[in-house]
Amino acid sequence: MPQPRRGRFLFAIFLCASICAWGQGSGQAGAQQAGTGGQRGQRGGAVGFYDYDATAQGGPPAPGKPAESHQKVTISGEILAYATQAGFLSLRNATTGAAEAQIFYTSYVKEGVADAASRPIVFFFGGGPGVSAAWQEFGGIGPKRMKGLSVGAATSPPYGWTDNPDTFLAAADLVFVNPVGTAWSRPESPARGANFWTTAGDIASLAEFVRVFLNSSDRRNSPLFLAGEDNGTGRVAGLAGYLYDHAIPVTGAVLLSMTPSADSIAGDARHLTLLPSLSLASWAHKKLAPELQALGADALAEEARRFASREYLHALYKGHRMTGEERAKAVASLMRFTGLPQLFIVSNDLRIPLDRFGSELLRPLRRSLSASDARVTGFVPPSGGGRGGFRGFGGFTAPAVDFNQSYLAAGFQTAYESYLKRELGFGGGSGIYYLTGGGIGTFTSTGNDDSSLSNAFVRNPGLRLFVGISYFDLNAPFYAQEFTLAHLGVAPDVRARGITVAHYEAGQMAYVDPKASPKLRADLAKFVQEAASAARRQD
Numbered sequence: 411m412p413q414p415r416r417g418r419f420l421f422a423i424f425l426c427a428s429i430c431a432w433g434q435g436s437g438q439a440g441a442q443q444a445g446t447g448g449q450r451g452q453r454g455g456a457v458g459f460y461d462y463d464a465t466a467q468g469g470p471p472a473p474g475k476p477a478e479s480h481q482k483v484t485i486s487g488e489i490l491a492y493a494t495q496a497g498f499l500s501l502r503n504a505t506t507g508a509a510e511a512q513i514f515y516t517s518y519v520k521e522g523v524a525d526a527a528s529r530p531i532v533f534f535f536g537g538g539p540g541v542s543a544a545w546q547e548f549g550g551i552g553p554k555r556m557k558g559l560s561v562g563a564a565t566s567p568p569y570g571w572t573d574n575p576d577t578f579l580a581a582a583d584l585v586f587v588n589p590v591g592t593a594w595s596r597p598e599s600p601a602r603g604a605n606f607w608t609t610a611g612d613i614a615s616l617a618e619f620v621r622v623f624l625n626s627s628d629r630r631n632s633p634l635f636l637a638g639e640d641n642g643t644g645r646v647a648g649l650a651g652y653l654y655d656h657a658i659p660v661t662g663a664v665l666l667s668m669t670p671s672a673d674s675i676a677g678d679a680r681h682l683t684l685l686p687s688l689s690l691a692s693w694a695h696k697k698l699a700p701e702l703q704a705l706g707a708d709a710l711a712e713e714a715r716r717f718a719s720r721e722y723l724h725a726l727y728k729g730h731r732m733t734g735e736e737r738a739k740a741v742a743s744l745m746r747f748t749g750l751p752q753l754f755i756v757s758n759d760l761r762i763p764l765d766r767f768g769s770e771l772l773r774p775l776r777r778s779l780s781a782s783d784a785r786v787t788g789f790v791p792p793s794g795g796g797r798g799g800f801r802g803f804g805g806f807t808a809p810a811v812d813f814n815q816s817y818l819a820a821g822f823q824t825a826y827e828s829y830l831k832r833e834l835g836f837g838g839g840s841g842i843y844y845l846t847g848g849g850i851g852t853f854t855s856t857g858n859d860d861s862s863l864s865n866a867f868v869r870n871p872g873l874r875l876f877v878g879i880s881y882f883d884l885n886a887p888f889y890a891q892e893f894t895l896a897h898l899g900v901a902p903d904v905r906a907r908g909i910t911v912a913h914y915e916a917g918q919m920a921y922v923d924p925k926a927s928p929k930l931r932a933d934l935a936k937f938v939q940e941a942a943s944a945a946r947r948q949d
Contacts, residue, residue: 461848462591462603469599470840473498473512477836480521483553483573485580491521492553492579496836498594499626501618510602513619514594514839516830517585518553527631530582530661530938533620535589535649538641539607539853541846542593543586546639548826549818550921552584553577554833556825561916561923562786564817569825571833576927581935582635587619591850594839608854613648620649621658630658633942637664640886640918644669644859650866650873662874662941663866664934667883667918670890671860673897678726681761683890685722686714688767689747690881690888691784697749697771707881707915715889717747725760764884780814781884783917788813814917819846864899867908871901872948874941875909878930883918910937 476497483490498512523529534551536543548556548571555574558565578584588595590606597603605611624630634653638646643665650660674683692698693710702710725732725740732740744755748762754770755762768779772787780786788811823845830836842848867873877895879888895911912933916926 460842462600462844462850464600464603464851466600470512470596472509473500473839477834479833479835481553481833483577483579485575485577490553490580493519493521494834496830496834498839499619499622501615501622509598511590511597511606511615512595513590513615514588515585515619515623516547516552516834517583517623518579519583520579526629530633530635530942531585531624531629532578532582532635532637532664532938533585533587533623534637535587535616535639535642535645536592537639539589539612540592540844540848540850541640541642542588542844544588544593544822544826544845545919546637546921547584547586548822548829549919550574550576550927551578552586553579554829556822559818559822559922561783562814562817564820565822565825567821567824569821569828571825571829576921576931578931578934581931581938583629583632585623587616589616592844593849594841594843595849596840603851607850607852609648609856612645612853613652616645617649617652617656617658620653621656624658633661633938633945634658635662635664635938635941636660637666639666641669643667644862647859647863647866651862651869654866654869654873659870660866660873661945662876662938663863664876664878664937666878666920667880667886668877668891668894669859670886671894671897672858674890674893678761679893680890681726682718682723683893684764684884684887685718685747685762686711686889687784687881687884687887688762689714691767691779691884692747692749692771694785694882695749695771695787699746699749702746708913711881711888711913714747715892717743718889768884778813779884780812780917782812782919783814784882784884785917786814786817788816818919818922860894860898867900867904871904871908872945873904873908874937874944876934876937877909877911878914878920878933879911880914880916880918880920880926882916885918888913 474497476495479494481492481494483492495515495517498514500509501511501513502509520529534543534546536545546552548554549559553574554571556565557570557572589612590597591603597606606615624632624634636646636649646663646665650663653660670683673679689698689702689710690707693703693707696703702713705713721740721743725736728736740760741752741755744750744760744762745752748755748767750762750767750770758766764781768781769790771779776790777787778790780788823843827838827843831838863875877891879891881888895909900908912930914920914923914926914930916923920926920930
C-alpha cells in the first residue's frame with residue numbers, strides 16, 4: 411500500500427497526482443505528508459499526538475538487539491523451517507561512527523541451507539514516502555499473512571494471522587525494510603529527519619542499510635534483489651544504480667505497480683494510456699457491449715490497446731477537425747469500450763477524467779470506484795449532505811477515500827503489531843508505528859524514475875528487471891506502465907533478455923488477491939531463479 415500511495419487512502423481525483431513519480435516531487439508524497447512534520451505536532455490548532463514533530467528536542471532511546479525466533483510454515487505440503495529477526499539496524503556516519511538513524515526491519519531466512527551465499531536474498535521496500543513495508547510482509551509475501559485479508563471486504567476483530575502458502579520465502583530469503591519515518595524507524599534526533607526525506611537521502615540511507623545488513627550477516631556474495639511497490643518503484647530504480655556505484659552489484663529489481671513516466675500521463679497521452687484501464691473497470695462491473703463483455707481480461711486488454719493506439723489516438727489528434735461522421739464513430743466506440751452514456755462522452759470532449767469516470771459508471775447506484783482496485787466500490791452520499799441528490803458529471807466530486815485501501819487497512823496494524831510481539835518476540839519500538847503516514851515531514855523529490863532505471867542498466871547491463879502490472883490499478887494504468895517500458899532508454903540486448911513483464915487480474919496489491927497471489931509467487935520465483943542463474947553464468 412504504499413501508496414503511501416500510498417496518505418494512501420486518498421482517492422486519486424486527478425490521475426497525475428495519484429501516480430506521480432517518486433522522483434518528481436509532487437502528488438502523493440506531498441498530499442500524504444501535508445500537515446505533518448515541521449508543524450510542531452499541531453494540526454488545526456490542536457496538539458497533534460500522532461504526527462512526528464521534526465522540531466522537537468531529544469531522540470529515541472537506543473534500541474536493543476533484534477528479537478530472534480525460529481518458525482515453520484507449510485508450503486505445498488512441505489514444512490519450511492526459517493529463522494526470523496525483528497529489530498533495528500543503526501545507520502552510522504562513515505567519518506565519526508555516530509549513529510544518525512535507526513531502521514526497523516524484519517527478516518526471514520530459510521534454515522538448513524548448506525551454502526547461504528548461493529541463496530537469493532530480496533530486500534522489500536514500501537511505497538512512496540511514509541508507507542512501511544508491513545503491507546508486503548504481512549499482506550501476502552512473508553511467511554505469515556493477516557487472517558481474513560481479502561479484496562473489497564473489511565476484516566473484524568479479533569484480528570490474527572495464519573500461514574501464507576503463497577509466501578516467497580520458498581524461493582529466497584526476505585528482508586522487509588522501513589525507511590526513516592515509517593514503522594518505528596527514526597532519525598537519531600528529530601532535526602536530522604530532513605536529511606532522510608529527500609530522494610538522495612532516502613536512497614543513500616537505504617543503500618547503507620543493505621550494505622550493513624549484507625556484511626553483518628555474511629551475505630555479500632548472495633544474489634541480491636530489490637523489490638518496490640507503487641511510488642517506491644522509483645526508490646528501487648535509484649538504489650540499483652547507487653549500490654552498483656558503491657561496489658554492491660544488484661542481480662535483479664522487482665517493480666510492482668510501477669510508477670508511469672511523466673510522458674505517459676502528460677497531455678492527451680494520459681487519456682490514451684488510461685482508456686484501456688477504464689475498459690477493464692467497466693468489464694469488471696459488466697457495463698460493456700456484449701461482444702466485449704464476453705472476452706477474457708487479457709483479450710479485452712489487447713482490444714482496448716488497439717483502439718486507444720489507433721482510432722482514439724486519431725480522434726484526439728484531429729480534435730475539432732474531425733468530420734461529423736468521424737466524431738460520431740469515435741463517440742460510439744468510446745461508449746462501446748467504456749459503457750458510459752453518449753452525453754457524458756460528448757460533454758467531456760471525448761476525454762474521460764479518472765474521477766468523473768469513477769463516479770459516473772455506477773452513478774444510478776450512488777457508488778464510486780476505488781482507484782487502487784477498480785473492482786471495489788463504495789457508497790457516495792449526496793453532495794453537501796442535503797437532498798440535492800447524487801450529482802453527475804460536471805459537478806460531482808469523488809470522496810477523498812479509496813474504499814479498497816480503507817477496507818484492507820481495517821485491523822491491519824493491530825494484527826501486525828500483535829504478530830510482531832507474540833510470534834516474533836519483538837516487544838515494540840519507541841512511540842507510534844507509522845503504517846501509512848504521519849512519520850515524516852515534507853519530502854523533497856528530484857529526478858525521474860524512468861531515468862533512474864535507465865541509468866541503472868547503463869551501469870549494470872547484467873541487471874534483470876521484473877515488472878508486475880495489475881489490470882485494475884487505476885493509480886498506475888497498465889497501458890501507461892507499458893508505455894513507460896516501451897520508451898525506456900536501454901540497450902537492445904537489455905530489452906531483449908533483461909526485462910520480464912507479467913500481468914495480473916488484480917488491483918494495486920496483487921499479493922492480497924487470492925487468485926493473483928499464486929501466479930505472482932510463481933512468476934517471481936521463476937524470475938529470481940533465472941536471474942540468479944544468469945548472474946552465475948556471467949561469473
